[in-house]
Amino acid sequence: MPHMTAFARNQWYVAAYSHEVGRELLGRSVCGETLVLYRTEEEGTPVVLHDRCVHRRYPLSQAPTRLDGDRIVCGYHGFTYDTTGTCVYVPGQKRIPRTARVASYPVVEQDSLIWVWIGDPELADPGGIPRARHLDAPGWVTVRGMEPIDCDYGLLVDNLLDLSHETYLHGGYIGTPEVAETPITTEVDEGAGVVRVSRRMDDAECPPFYARSTGIEGRITRWQDIEYQAPCLYVLHSRVAPVGVLPRPDGSDPDAFHTEVTYAITPSGDGTVYDFWAVSRDWATDDEEVTEFLRASNHTVVMQDVDALNLLQRTLGTERHGYQELSINIDTGGLAARRILARLVEEGAKPEEKVR
Amino acid sequence: MSGGTGEVYRVDWVPGTDLLHGTCHCGREHRAEDPVRMWEWMLAHPQGHRLPEDDS
Numbered sequence: 339m340p341h342m343t344a345f346a347r348n349q350w351y352v353a354a355y356s357h358e359v360g361r362e363l364l365g366r367s368v369c370g371e372t373l374v375l376y377r378t379e380e381e382g383t384p385v386v387l388h389d390r391c392v393h394r395r396y397p398l399s400q401a402p403t404r405l406d407g408d409r410i411v412c413g414y415h416g417f418t419y420d421t422t423g424t425c426v427y428v429p430g431q432k433r434i435p436r437t438a439r440v441a442s443y444p445v446v447e448q449d450s451l452i453w454v455w456i457g458d459p460e461l462a463d464p465g466g467i468p469r470a471r472h473l474d475a476p477g478w479v480t481v482r483g484m485e486p487i488d489c490d491y492g493l494l495v496d497n498l499l500d501l502s503h504e505t506y507l508h509g510g511y512i513g514t515p516e517v518a519e520t521p522i523t524t525e526v527d528e529g530a531g532v533v534r535v536s537r538r539m540d541d542a543e544c545p546p547f548y549a550r551s552t553g554i555e556g557r558i559t560r561w562q563d564i565e566y567q568a569p570c571l572y573v574l575h576s577r578v579a580p581v582g583v584l585p586r587p588d589g590s591d592p593d594a595f596h597t598e599v600t601y602a603i604t605p606s607g608d609g610t611v612y613d614f615w616a617v618s619r620d621w622a623t624d625d626e627e628v629t630e631f632l633r634a635s636n637h638t639v640v641m642q643d644v645d646a647l648n649l650l651q652r653t654l655g656t657e658r659h660g661y662q663e664l665s666i667n668i669d670t671g672g673l674a675a676r677r678i679l680a681r682l683v684e685e686g687a688k689p690e691e692k693v694r
Numbered sequence: 695m696s697g698g699t700g701e702v703y704r705v706d707w708v709p710g711t712d713l714l715h716g717t718c719h720c721g722r723e724h725r726a727e728d729p730v731r732m733w734e735w736m737l738a739h740p741q742g743h744r745l746p747e748d749d750s
Contacts, residue, residue: 521707528701528719667707667714670729674703677733 341453341654343492345369346569346679347686350467352602355482356450359384363410365399367606369456371445374399376409378421381673385421386443392425393417398440403558437627450474451602451614457686466569472618474600477684479623481633482616485644489651491611492676494603497643498572499535499672501562507646511639516542530677535564535671541581547635548578551628552595552621557581564671567676574599595621609651615640631685701720703736718743 346369353366354375363377372389376398389399391412396403403415411418411425417438418427425438444455444462449470455462472478474667487494497503504513516539525534539560548554561577579594586592617636622628654661665673701719708715708725714732716724722743726732735742 521709523707524705526703571721665728665730666728667712670705670707670714670732673729674731677737 342490342608344683346682348455348461349569350455351570351604352451353454354452356447356452359452361405363399365389369605370456370607371456376405384445384447384452387423387447389443391417392438392440468571470600473616478618478620479629480616480618481629483637485613485640487613487644487647488648489611489613490609491603491605493647493650494611495675496672498601498673499667502668507642508639510622511635512545512547514543514545525675526674531568533566533671533674537562551631552582559583564676569605570602571680572601572603705732
């Protein structure tokens, strides 16, 4: 049995993109909790309920379960729930059992993401949701997707916090020799649960991903500044410019290409994770060809990670007597992230959290 | 969430070397070649911390 990172409760997680949630029922699992998502008819407000009918546990996200206005009608025996999860109809009788309700989850739609609170609903504070404004802001164009991976979510955190793997796993796409060779700076803001890993390459080969999309010829100055707001949101602030071109003294930076690479790392169940990925840019925003190129090439890069992490999880599962890892300098950020996750898991499991 | 608390730990990989240079939020500094040991030192704050001049 390979190592499984426990789930951190009392946290916000991305359950879906805004565009995925509508009048069709959508089923997702977050931290092992099965969810059904939909929008109300008039207001379009997202609703998230537990995806199991109280009667015989039929999944409410599955046909022939359907919406009747804002109510959800179980496709097995017709138990009907309102948006709060309260059962308002049972077949053949007037008395509705007092316990007939499914859990409803605090939900916030922000930055084109559907955030769901996993934990004690009384502790849910929408102000604590990390922002990713570039996903939904004027002046930015975003390509995005989601891939489920059959791996412990900790493996995806490891993967994203150490970009030196780009040189090897993503060579020919986003990786060049300089990524693995350039020292990193790691900062941990303990109280905020934020890990920042910065890699500044002064004189680097331009990977095809950027050469073809930006039109830069020759070598580049490439900055990769990771900001991981545990447990779910990861943003890579990428800056690419012709070699030697730096931001101006007044702080403006018109000669560089800024790309925000966003991931929502949402644990689905034990050994499964949703990999929400998005690439946002503030350059060539009206160039559809660039959009399609970035969509296709980033999807390829994501699938390289998906294949590698699926394989890694299967491989770890064959270890009969446990295993040891070896960490080196490139892992400084990943180790910090693991530790913060362990703390959040511990805090989320404490009953006294409820009295805060 | 990203507002921060002021308690920031920092680890610099010293360019041209295999060394890590750590700075605790209390200002104490430390050098190590192994990130696991670096974090052990950092998180033991203030236990085992030495003043920067002690490292020279």
